[in-house]
Amino acid sequence: DTAVSQTPKYLVTQMGNDKSIKCEQNLGHDTMYWYKQDSKKFLKIMFSYNNKELIINETVPNRFSPKSPDKAHLNLHINSLELGDSAVYFCASSQVGLAGGGEQYFGPGTRLTVT
Amino acid sequence: AQSVAQPEDQVNVAEGNPLTVKCTYSVSGNPYLFWYVQYPNRGLQFLLKYITGDNLVKGSYGFEAEFNKSQTSFHLKKPSALVSDSALYFCAVRDKGSNQGGKLIFGQGTELSVKP
Numbered sequence: 001d002t003a004v005s006q007t008p009k010y011l012v013t014q015m016g017n018d019k020s021i022k023c024e025q026n027l028g029h030d031t032m033y034w035y036k037q038d039s040k041k042f043l044k045i046m047f048s049y050n051n052k053e054l055i056i057n058e059t060v061p062n063r064f065s066p067k068s069p070d071k072a073h074l075n076l077h078i079n080s081l082e083l084g085d086s087a088v089y090f091c092a093s094s095q096v097g098l099a100g101g102g103e104q105y106f107g108p109g110t111r112l113t114v115t
Numbered sequence: 116a117q118s119v120a121q122p123e124d125q126v127n128v129a130e131g132n133p134l135t136v137k138c139t140y141s142v143s144g145n146p147y148l149f150w151y152v153q154y155p156n157r158g159l160q161f162l163l164k165y166i167t168g169d170n171l172v173k174g175s176y177g178f179e180a181e182f183n184k185s186q187t188s189f190h191l192k193k194p195s196a197l198v199s200d201s202a203l204y205f206c207a208v209r210d211k212g213s214n215q216g217g218k219l220i221f222g223q224g225t226e227l228s229v230k231p
Contacts (some may be wrong), residue, residue: 046217063178101164101166102209102217103164105161106158108157
């Protein structure tokens, strides 16, 4: 029973196209995140949503637009794809505000290749 | 500003030997500290966390980590390494007092290689 799932797992597309990645969590968490992992494996947060409200927006080009239809889903839409967008994108979720620390649980990742 | 440093890009260990993966952090307040492991072509898996209390925390797969406030460190350890422990390990920190929606700051990762 997958806790955090993402689709698609692989995405190959051409420059200038628009694409979306979907994420769903069944952990009942209130906060979801998008991360980008570059070719050097460096992990950088892009966005965070808490109960459908945007909390974190980290200097990401406005070609990237997250959308959270409900607290179990967080999608990422990317317009006018560029070569530099090639990376692995991870979705994660956590329950923030508890005394337990709010560890994040990650999806399997979406490998985006822009040609 | 919060930051995490993992000073070693790669750690090589022989199977059966103890392993240590180092992590130091910087936060303005008190930290929550985490370790994650990433196997090839997989997402990050949560290993363990420090919130408060006992400085030695135990986690999954026999891993443990020691919180040292004076040295601002949170090194990951295992008494006896397995070949299957070979993976990329990430340390992460969150400021307890932060209202940034649970934002974690990750280190750059340490590649652990365990040879038979």
